[in-house]
Each structure stands twice: as C-alpha cells, then as structure tokens.
Amino acid sequence: MTLRQLLAAGMLCAAALVQTAVLAADIPSLGDKLPPHKSTADHSKFKELDKVFKTGPEVTKACLACHNDAAKQVQHTKHWTWEVIDPKTGQKLGKKNIINNFCTSTVSNEKDCMACHAGYGWEDKTFDFSKEESVDCLVCHDSTGTYRKLPGDAGHPIYVRKEFPAGSGKFVEPVDLQKVAQGVAMPTRTNCGTCHFFGAGGDGTKHGDLDSSLRNPPKFLDVHMDAKGLNFSCVNCHKTSQHQVAGSRYELAASRTGKPQPQGKVDDNPASCQSCHGDKPHKESLLHAERLNTHTDTLACQTCHIPEYSRGSVGTEKVWDWSTATKMGPDGKPVLKKDSIGRRAFDSKKGDFVWDSYLKPEYRWFNGKVAFTTRGDKIDPTKTVEINHPEGKPNEPGARIWPFKVHRGKQAYDPELKNLLVVHTAGEDHTALWHNFDWPKAITTGMETAGLPWSGKYDFVSTEMSWPIAHMVAPKGDAVPCAQCHQAEGRLAGIDGIWLPGVHKNELIDTVGWLAAALALIGTLIHGIVRLCVPCRKPRSKA
Amino acid sequence: MLKIITGTIVGLVLGALIALGVASQMAGSMMFQERVSPFTVEETVARIQQNILAAGNGWALFGLRYPARPVEAEGGNVLPVMLIEACSVKYSGPILKDDKVRFLSLLMPCKIAVYKKSDGKVYIGIMNAGLIGKLFGSMVGETMADVVRDQEKFLVMDPTKPAPPMVIPKVGEGGGGGAGGSAGGC
Numbered sequence: 255m256t257l258r259q260l261l262a263a264g265m266l267c268a269a270a271l272v273q274t275a276v277l278a279a280d281i282p283s284l285g286d287k288l289p290p291h292k293s294t295a296d297h298s299k300f301k302e303l304d305k306v307f308k309t310g311p312e313v314t315k316a317c318l319a320c321h322n323d324a325a326k327q328v329q330h331t332k333h334w335t336w337e338v339i340d341p342k343t344g345q346k347l348g349k350k351n352i353i354n355n356f357c358t359s360t361v362s363n364e365k366d367c368m369a370c371h372a373g374y375g376w377e378d379k380t381f382d383f384s385k386e387e388s389v390d391c392l393v394c395h396d397s398t399g400t401y402r403k404l405p406g407d408a409g410h411p412i413y414v415r416k417e418f419p420a421g422s423g424k425f426v427e428p429v430d431l432q433k434v435a436q437g438v439a440m441p442t443r444t445n446c447g448t449c450h451f452f453g454a455g456g457d458g459t460k461h462g463d464l465d466s467s468l469r470n471p472p473k474f475l476d477v478h479m480d481a482k483g484l485n486f487s488c489v490n491c492h493k494t495s496q497h498q499v500a501g502s503r504y505e506l507a508a509s510r511t512g513k514p515q516p517q518g519k520v521d522d523n524p525a526s527c528q529s530c531h532g533d534k535p536h537k538e539s540l541l542h543a544e545r546l547n548t549h550t551d552t553l554a555c556q557t558c559h560i561p562e563y564s565r566g567s568v569g570t571e572k573v574w575d576w577s578t579a580t581k582m583g584p585d586g587k588p589v590l591k592k593d594s595i596g597r598r599a600f601d602s603k604k605g606d607f608v609w610d611s612y613l614k615p616e617y618r619w620f621n622g623k624v625a626f627t628t629r630g631d632k633i634d635p636t637k638t639v640e641i642n643h644p645e646g647k648p649n650e651p652g653a654r655i656w657p658f659k660v661h662r663g664k665q666a667y668d669p670e671l672k673n674l675l676v677v678h679t680a681g682e683d684h685t686a687l688w689h690n691f692d693w694p695k696a697i698t699t700g701m702e703t704a705g706l707p708w709s710g711k712y713d714f715v716s717t718e719m720s721w722p723i724a725h726m727v728a729p730k731g732d733a734v735p736c737a738q739c740h741q742a743e744g745r746l747a748g749i750d751g752i753w754l755p756g757v758h759k760n761e762l763i764d765t766v767g768w769l770a771a772a773l774a775l776i777g778t779l780i781h782g783i784v785r786l787c788v789p790c791r792k793p794r795s796k797a
Numbered sequence: 798m799l800k801i802i803t804g805t806i807v808g809l810v811l812g813a814l815i816a817l818g819v820a821s822q823m824a825g826s827m828m829f830q831e832r833v834s835p836f837t838v839e840e841t842v843a844r845i846q847q848n849i850l851a852a853g854n855g856w857a858l859f860g861l862r863y864p865a866r867p868v869e870a871e872g873g874n875v876l877p878v879m880l881i882e883a884c885s886v887k888y889s890g891p892i893l894k895d896d897k898v899r900f901l902s903l904l905m906p907c908k909i910a911v912y913k914k915s916d917g918k919v920y921i922g923i924m925n926a927g928l929i930g931k932l933f934g935s936m937v938g939e940t941m942a943d944v945v946r947d948q949e950k951f952l953v954m955d956p957t958k959p960a961p962p963m964v965i966p967k968v969g970e971g972g973g974g975g976a977g978g979s980a981g982g983c
Contacts, residue, residue: 473872480872565874594843594963610837612877614917732874738915 298436307431310374310411311387316435318386325386327497333372334389336360338504345628347504352626355641355661355719356454356574359629359676362703366405366680370449377408378703392431393448397439401429405455405680443479444469446488456598458568462613462659463725467566475565477729493524501525503722508554508622508646509533509654527555527727552752554654556724557617558733563659563723564611569597573608574663577714580691588691603679603688605664615657615723617746621646624720630706632672633715639665639674641719648751655749657723665717666697670709674717676700827928834911834919835956838877841911841919843963845881848951850964855887856947859906860966878912885947888940898937904929907944909951921952 289296297303302316318325328334337348349367353359360367368376373388375381382388390409392401403411404418404426411429418426451457451466458465473480478491492501500523510528523529535555536546549558564570581602583589588602597609623645633639646653666675678699679687687696693712701708739746740756747757834841842861849856859882865875884906892901910922926948930941 472869474869474874561874562876591959592962594837594840594960596962599960612838612913614915728874729872 325389362678363680368409395438462570465568569611575606577664579605619646620644620656621653638716664714676704855885876913882906
C-alpha cells in the first residue's frame with residue numbers, strides 16, 4: 255500500500271466517524287418518553303372504552319368493535335365450552351360433563367360454578383353459547399387486579415356492593431368496569447390464578463402445584479416463575495394461539511422427544527419441559543450427564559425436578575369427605591371448623607377436609623391419556639372409584655413415570671343403579687344442599703337436571719382423583735436425590751417395568767459375582783497357607 | 798507376670814476404646830430424641846403450643862422459628878421445620894442466678910423442633926434435658942428433671958380433640974427465620 259493510499263483510507267475513516275457523530279446528534283432521546291405498558295396500544299385512550307359500563311357484556315361489545323374475531327376464537331376453546339370430546343373413546347369430558355372429586359358436578363350448580371367460566375350468564379342448560387357479547391374478556395385480560403366474579407352470579411362480575419360470604423359482615427365493592435376495560439393487558443399469573451389457584455372453592459384446594467403463592471413466587475418454589483428471576487407468566491409455556499391455550503390436562507403429552515424447539519417455531523406441545531430443554535437436557539460431567547439423560551426415556555422431567563408439591567404456606571387439600579356433610583353442631587346449627595392455620599377442616603355444608611403441604615407425589619406410568627368416570631357410568635362400590643385414571647404402562651411408547659397428586663374422598667352414589675350421583679349443592683332454593691341440608695331433595699334436583707335416573711337411595715363410596723404435577727419446579731440442585739428412588743421402599747416402590755439398581759436383583763449375576771468373590775478368597779487363603787507352611791528358601795550363597 | 802500386666806493394659810485400653818466407640822455412636826440418640834407425630838407440621842406445633850400454655854409452672858411461649866426460611870430465601874429447598882421456643886422463669890431463674898452454671902443460658906429457651914422428613918412423616922425432636930442436667934450438679938439436675946416431666950406433658954396429643962389454632966407471635970420478625978418474642982418466661 256502506498257503512502258497516498260494510506261492517507262486516503264485514513265481520511266475516509268475520519269469522515270465516517272464525523273458522519274456517525276452528526277447522525278447520533280440528530281436522533282432525539284426517546285428513553286424517557288417510552289410508554290409504561292408493554293402493549294403497542296394504550297387502551298385508556300380508546301373512545302370505545304371511555305364510558306361508564308353497567309355490565310360485562312357491554313364491555314365485551316366494546317372490545318369486539320376492534321378485536322372482531324376474538325369472541326369467535328374464545329368460543330372454540332375449552333375455557334368457553336367446558337367440554338372436550340375424547341378422540342379415542344368419544345366420551346364427553348370437560349367440566350360440563352365430568353364429576354370431579356371436589357364440588358362434584360357443575361350441572362344444576364351453574365350459578366356458582368360459572369364464577370370461573372370465561373363468560374357471562376351461564377345459569378342453566380338454556381345458556382346461548384353462540385352469543386358473542388357473553389364472552390368475558392376481562393377475566394383473563396384485567397391488569398388492575400380489581401376484577402372479581404363471585405359464586406352465585408353466573409359468571410357476572412360484581413355490579414352492586416354485596417355481602418360475601420352471606421352473613422359474614424364482609425362486603426365486596428362493585429367492579430369499576432371502565433377502569434378494568436381501559437387497563438387490559440396480556441394475562442399474568444394472577445389472571446390465570448383467579449380460577450386455577452382457587453379452583454374447588456379455595457386457595458390450593460384442587461391442584462397441589464398451583465396456589466396463590468405462585469403469584470409472586472421465590473426461586474425455591476418455582477425456578478421458572480421466580481419473580482426476581484425468569485419471572486415466567488403462565489402463557490410463556492402455555493403458549494396461546496387464537497385463544498387456544500396449549501397444555502391442557504385433557505390433551506397432555508406425557509413425553510416429548512427430540513431437541514429443544516427454538517423460540518418462535520411452532521411446537522406441538524409448547525407447554526412441555528422438553529420444548530425448551532430437549533429430551534437430553536443434562537450437560538454436566540459426561541458420564542453423570544449421560545446416566546441422567548438415559549432416565550428421560552423412563553421418567554417425566556417433573557418426577558425428579560418436583561421433589562414435593564405444595565411447597566409453601568398455602569398447602570393443598572388431600573381429602574374431601576362428603577359423607578359427613580349435613581352434620582350439625584350440638585345446637586342443631588351448621589358448623590364451620592378450621593385447622594391449625596385457618597383452612598377449612600369441617601363444614602356442615604361440605605363435610606370433612608384434610609390439608610397438608612410439602613407432599614411427596616405418588617408415581618404412575620402415564621401416556622397422557624386419562625379415562626374418566628362420568629355421569630351415569632357404572633361403578634364398583636366395593637372398590638375405590640377412580641374419578642379419573644391416568645393410562646399408560648411400562649415400555650409403552652410415549653409413556654413415562656409421572657408424579658401425581660392423588661386427591662381422595664367420599665361421594666354420594668346410588669347403591670342400586672351403581673353410579674355416582676349429581677347433587678344440587680349451590681343455590682338459595684329449597685332443594686339446594688347448602689341451603690336446606692337435605693340429601694334426598696338435593697339429589698333429586700341434581701339427577702333430574704342431569705336427565706339421569708335415581709333409585710331414591712344413596713350412600714357414600716370412596717373415590718380418588720389424580721392430578722399430574724407439573725408446576726413448582728425446584729432449582730436443579732434440589733432435584734430428588736438418586737438414593738430416594740434407588741433403595742428398597744423408595745419413591746418408586748410398586749412401579750412396574752423398571753430395573754432399579756439398589757432395589758432389584760438378578761439371581762444369576764449375583765450368584766456368579768459371589769462365586770467369583772468366594773473363589774478369589776479361597777485362592778488367596780490357599781496361597782497364604784502355602785506361604786506359611788513352606789519354609790522360606792534361604793538366599794543362595796554366592797559361594 | 799509381664800504377660801498379665803501387658804494383658805491387663807491391653808484389655809483396659811481395648812475396653813476403653815470400645816466404650817468410647819459405643820458412647821460416640823449412642824451420644825446423639827442419648828442427647829436428642831425424636832418421635833413421630835400423627836399430625837401435620839402445623840397441627841403438631843399448634844397442639845404442642847396449646848399444651849405448653851396449659852402446663853402451668855410458669856411456662857410461656859417464647860417464639861416460633863422457621864429455620865428453613867433463610868435457606869428458601871437463598872433459593873434452596875428444605876422440608877418444613879418449625880422450632881417452638883418455650884421458657885419458664887420457675888426453672889430458668891435459679892440457673893440464671895448461679896454464676897457457676899449461668900452459661901447454661903445457652904440452652905434457653907427450651908426448644909422443640911417439629912419437622913418433616915423425606916419419608917413424608919412428621920417428627921418431633923427434643924433435647925434430653927434430664928441427661929444434660931445430670932452433668933452440672935444437683936441443682937441443675939433437679940431443675941432439669943422437672944423440665945423433663947413438663948416436657949413430656951407438652952407432647953401428649955389427643956387426636957379426639959379438635960386442632961387448635963397455631964400461635965404465631967406477632968412481634969420480633971427477625972433474622973434466622975425467626976418470629977419470636979411473645980410473652981416470654983425467660
């Protein structure tokens with residue numbers, strides 16, 4: 255390069271630097287003007303929302319003025335239909351059809367249960383599922399934390415000041431629908447938790463791995479939702495497309511193989527651990543990682559990484575025994591007893607409850623499919639009735655050993671027709687169990703509403719319901735230690751189809767091993783005896 | 798003769814070593830005891846607290862600590878542990894007044910641990926105050942014997958009686974996962 259070329263290159267560089275400086279000076283600083291919300295739209299500035307709303311459906315109409323396909327999308331989801339058709343059996347599932355192990359059935363109890371429906375006005379079977387303004391946008395999109403729906407209002411929010419629970423002396427203020435509508439945002443853990451943390455009538459009652467401690471969880475409780483760390487919201491994993499939320503327990507993929515799915519790519523099961531971590535996620539020391547990675551062919555990630563569920567102060571309900579419901583106190587009046595930390599222990603309306611926390615899961619083979627006992631199905635009352643049965647067997651492709659919360663209880667059944675009974679529990683009418691404490695009246699109304707026959711007799715049968723555990727993932731250092739499974743009577747005791755070193759034995763290998771050891775010992779002994787008995791040879795004299 | 802003396806010495810040394818070995822193996826279980834509770838951690842704590850408050854002899858709840866909390870604050874998981882602290886001036890007073898044994902204030906207030914283990918069961922852990930007391934003269938020994946008698950009453954739990962509410966001290970939320978300082982006897 256000549257001196258002239260060097261000078262030219264230097265001048266070009268200098269010119270480029272000057273140009274960059276000038277351009278930078280021209281760009282105004284916008285940092286302090288960035289809107290506080292993440293959305294590209296500030297809903298508080300929309301004239302459609304700048305008015306007083308008297309009802310939820312009025313707000314929905316305003317939403318649909320812009321989001322004109324949103325209601326149609328929602329109406330195709332389980333959050334709206336509360337119905338799922340099992341593609342394998344044709345069985346009608348979903349909250350609309352199944353009997354669960356908690357409040358039992360939604361049928362005839364819609365006004366209460368629909369506090370958790372993403373809609374307005376589902377009071378009975380005449381509800382119009384095609385009416386778009388009945389879709390409740392706010393329950394999922396409220397960011398103010400003030401939107402509240404109470405049992406008894408068929409899914410409507412609170413419009414007038416109301417005493418709740420009735421007779422408690424506590425009052426709930428009406429929702430400011432305009433404020434809520436102007437503050438809509440993407441769903442947060444609090445939005446989803448409104449129903450999924452408080453399902454079955456109380457915090458932590460139903461799931462065991464979902465309760466209000468996950469609104470703002472510390473790292474030990476969940477590494478992904480850790481409020482000071484990754485701070486995942488539910489929809490980070492339960493990715494949503496056209497309002498269809500991935501990862502429902504009705505269509506759960508018990509295993510997913512292959513590499514991690516890059517973000518932004520369409521995944522058939524984005525709510526699985528493997529979607530981000532792949533099926534060979536362990537990367538530490540080569541041998542140990544390889545050993546752990548072979549476990550992923552047999553175990554769900556959750557089996558090791560959720561050592562206990564309900565790890566927090568809330569706890570979870572283990573037992574709901576309906577057979578003691580309607581028992582009154584000594585004065586003949588309904589009784590409500592609480593346990594040592596204020597959770598319901600007995601309620602004359604509902605029966606006995608047992609709670610606990612830091613619970614070791616129960617483990618089962620699971621292929622993602624669940625068989626349900628639904629209304630009208632025959633049961634065997636001499637055995638515990640499985641409200642749902644996680645299917646799957648050893649060595650079945652797609653099946654893994656999963657952790658479950660198994661909720662146990664007793665429910666009313668018909669001893670002649672041998673099926674579970676639909677009980678009209680909620681309501682203020684004279685047949686509601688929680689109003690008049692009369693089982694026959696409540697069963698009559700429940701079964702008539704469900705369109706099912708009843709012999710007129712009732713008794714109680716033991717039941718259980720299994721809930722796969724997938725949340726409350728502990729930091730990796732707190733995964734289940736190897737020895738807790740690889741020991742007699744360990745965590746996986748009773749699980750078929752697995753070979754557990756430390757637990758199982760092979761007679762042939764053991765015999766060969768012991769024989770080898772015995773022969774080695776005998777050989778050594780003989781050698782020693784020979785050495786002792788045969789006098790040492792004296793060193794040869796050089797002479 | 799030499800053989801007898803050597804044999805005796807070897808025997809004594811061997812005996813002492815065996816005794817030491819046995820003692821070191823048993824020391825833990827002699828100094829501390831644990832038993833299974835049929836109730837949840839919280840209910841066990843609540844029932845013990847209720848018994849302490851009903852025990853008389855100046856017993857009062859001194860605090861309730863959560864040793865697992867600092868671990869959780871650092872992002873780690875441990876199974877639940879609660880530490881009930883109780884004290885009685887009737888028993889602590891004489892010990893604290895005696896210069897020779899004031900160092901035993903290290904053991905005050907009396908503590909009862911309630912914890913879950915990985916087998917899923919709830920355990921109650923207590924210190925063998927009687928054994929410790931015997932090591933420090935007659936006054937401490939007698940006082941600790943009384944403490945042991947009361948401590949046994951703390952642990953009697955009648956499952957036919959309803960679960961009492963857990964007493965959560967409202968003041969003194971402090972480091973070490975502590976929540977202490979209710980009406981204390983020490």
